[in-house]
Amino acid sequence: MTQLGAQVPDLSFPDLSGRTVRLSDFRGRKLLLFIWGSW
Amino acid sequence: MVDRENALGRLLDYKIIPNALFVDEEGRLVGKWIGFAIDRPECREAVEAFGSGRLEPFERTPDGPPGAPGVPPGQTSPSAGLSPLERELYETRIRLGAELLKAGRAEEAAAEWQKALRMDPENFVLRKQIWKVRFPERFEPEIDYDWQKEQLARERAEEAACGPDGCEIPER
Numbered sequence: 001m002t003q004l005g006a007q008v009p010d011l012s013f014p015d016l017s018g019r020t021v022r023l024s025d026f027r028g029r030k031l032l033l034f035i036w037g038s039w
Numbered sequence: 040m041v042d043r044e045n046a047l048g049r050l051l052d053y054k055i056i057p058n059a060l061f062v063d064e065e066g067r068l069v070g071k072w073i074g075f076a077i078d079r080p081e082c083r084e085a086v087e088a089f090g091s092g093r094l095e096p097f098e099r100t101p102d103g104p105p106g107a108p109g110v111p112p113g114q115t116s117p118s119a120g121l122s123p124l125e126r127e128l129y130e131t132r133i134r135l136g137a138e139l140l141k142a143g144r145a146e147e148a149a150a151e152w153q154k155a156l157r158m159d160p161e162n163f164v165l166r167k168q169i170w171k172v173r174f175p176e177r178f179e180p181e182i183d184y185d186w187q188k189e190q191l192a193r194e195r196a197e198e199a200a201c202g203p204d205g206c207e208i209p210e211r
Contacts, residue, residue: 001052004096008060008068009050013040021040028064030089034075035047036057037164039171039178 044137045164049130054162055101061089070094074101121158129158133165145172160198166191 002008012022023031042048051060053073059082061070070089075082088094121129136151149172156165170177170190177183177190 002050002068004068004071004098006068007066008062010066011046011050013042013046015040023062024066026062027066030064031060031062032086032089033047033060033062034057034077035042035053035060037167039167039182 045133048164049133054159054164056164059085061085061094069096070098072097072099074099125158129155132158136168140172149173166194 008023010022010024012020015021047053047060051058051068051071055073057075059070059072059075060068061072063069070085072082072085077083077086085094085097132151132155136148136155139145139148139151149169152165152169152172156162156169159165167187170187174186174190177186
């Protein structure tokens with residue numbers, strides 16, 4: 001489990017258009033991940 | 040982005056949603072807010088502080104005292120009590136369930152997830168996945184949140200009496 005202060009692994013996910021997005025794509029910028037579900 | 044494999048859930052061990060993760064410019068996790076809701080003033084304040092560089096590393100859970108900066112890391116996960124082997128089994132069952140669902144074997148998927156839920160009854164995300172498979176009429180065309188509350192209360196009562204799989208029927 002990733003602890004505070006640790007590097008977040010460079011995960012990748014598809015976006016809604018099917019394009020792959022990596023967390024490292026946002027390196028150099030602050031990133032806020034809001035996680036929700038549609039159910 | 041769509042987290043079909045629940046990779047973030049496994050990585051950060053959250054059991055409910057919505058959540059917010061704050062990652063700094065170097066890719067480090069500096070904030071984790073379980074139960075984040077942008078319509079709450081304290082959540083908006085955290086986002087503003089993050090943007091302006093005033094945010095101290097923090098972890099918040101729904102059980103944290105109101106207004107407190109957070110609870111110590113590591114106290115947010117009931118499944119933290121699992122041994123490494125049990126943890127591996129738990130995660131394997133969740134992944135197997137996802138693969139079975141992709142293969143169109145929905146009830147088998149729910150059965151695997153039910154086994155995982157037995158190991159961590161506090162995983163509300165997993166519980167909802169099971170409901171979505173077994174009670175699709177409660178999710179389409181409208182999501183029946185009142186039913187979800189009632190179902191949760193029913194399952195909690197059964198689990199308190201008999202365990203998360205319900206009562207076992209004794210063999211004759």
